[in-house]
Amino acid sequence: MAKWDQRDPRWIVEVRPDGTNVNNWHWVEKNATTWSKNKITELLCGLVIQDDEYFCEITEVTKLEGEATANNRKAKLIFFYEWDIKADWSGKLKSDSTKYKGKLDVPNLSEENDEEDLDVNVSVEDSSNTAYKVKEFMRCEGTKIIQKQLGEYIKCLKEEYSQGIILPTKDNQLGVGEQKTSSGQNLAKQEMNRAINGIQGDIPHDINDIPCKTLKVKEDFICSVEDLYRALTTRELMSAFTNSEVVCETDPPGNFSLYSGFVTGQFLELVPSKKIVQKWRLKSWPEGHYSEVTIELDSNGDTTTMNLTQKNVPEKEFDNTQDGWSRHYWARIKQIFGYGAQLF
Structure with missing residues (x-):
């Protein structure tokens, strides 16, 4: 029990223009499902995986089932997301015009799994030896790139979509989720995009x-x-x-x-x-x-x-x-x- 005239700060109403959720004490939930579907589709659809010998591309996201929410409780951000993703892909040898089609799925994109733990299952429709080689390239190299892209989704969910969910207090004009992106984060994004698309070396000055x-x-x-x-x-x-x-x-x-x-x-x-x-x-x-x-x-x-x-x-x-x-x-x-x- 608090001593006389020693008030619990959780119950002190601060000077806030909206007068709501004082000290961010109450539970606030923000539905991120629609945003997540658009973001995941943007990150995967048209994604190219290639090297000097192979060219593969995710042509369409055919299934995207699940949900995502961003939550604030006691000024702490909590994220829940669970997705089952299926997509079509095509690939070929760069020395040959024959294209092979296949499917892939990511069944376990959730807060329980780290980026590198995500399963990416890849199959191909054709049974030829060349189709198998293209599929194996997509499975080995594509898995790493798809994991990076879905890691980018998680990062954006936490850094971008959470903006405004923790409300400013009189001593803290920006909530945790509203901090501006640093130049280091922008550089990291550039490096990731260059790696994914096979752009080597520095970004040209001209x-x-x-x-x-x-x-x-x-x-x-x-x-x-x-x-x-x-x-x-x-x-x-x-x-x-x-x-x-x-x-x-x-x-x-x-x-x-x-x-x-x-x-x-x-x-x-x-x-x-x-x-x-x-x-x-x-x-x-x-x-x-x-x-x-x-x-x-x-x-x-x-x-x-x-x-x-x-x-x-x-x-x-x-x-x-x-x-x-x-x-x-x-x-x-x-x-x-x-x-x-x-x-x-």
Whole structure:
């Protein structure tokens, strides 16, 4: 029992603008499930695992079941998360164009397991000897990279998503979860991204020092030129074929963001039903590096021909970028809107 005039500080109301949860004493829970699904998908979808001989990529996260919460009790942060993750992947020898498809799953992503203890199970559909070699590369090298990516999810959950959950007191203007990211943490992120994407050595001081190539693509669609233009410039239609939240500001220079921020850039020029010019990058590219994408549309009656020219694609990301356009843009647009070849 407290002595006379010696008050328990837990019960003293501090000067707070909102007057709630004094001294952070009460339990506060913040649902992180939706944020976690977007973050895990962003970290895994399109992830490339490669060396001089092999090229593998996670093409789609097919299952993401579980939940996550961030909690504050007595000014202490507590995190609960449990996820069952399944994904599709493809891979090939760099000396051969034949691609092999497979599946992977991570059944035990939870607070009970450290990053290096996460299980990554990998399988391949083909039974050939080459397919087995590609699968083994994905299992051995891919496991380490996937573990690092999911470790990044855990780090972001604790450092970014927890912001604001511990409220400021009169003597502590920032809660534990609101501390600014240090330059050391930013450097660590850069190092991790470079390691994952096979970028060796220091980040170039001059962005022009990055070896680049130009990508050219021609694709035919069974639709009017107006329909294809709308699919590439309308937020609702872009959200439909990407199955993700989309930012689309079409008043140049307007920003755009697809696949939970994995693809970002700006519209530089728009000529309705004729031409689209974009400043464009993948999140996995070297920091600050953008390409220039020019999409030209030609009407052929009931069909439309799309010609894409993309300048300044990082050489190490060229195959990944080319495959990404094919799989995540053109194939998805044809599938979702029915603009592909008709089957009889």
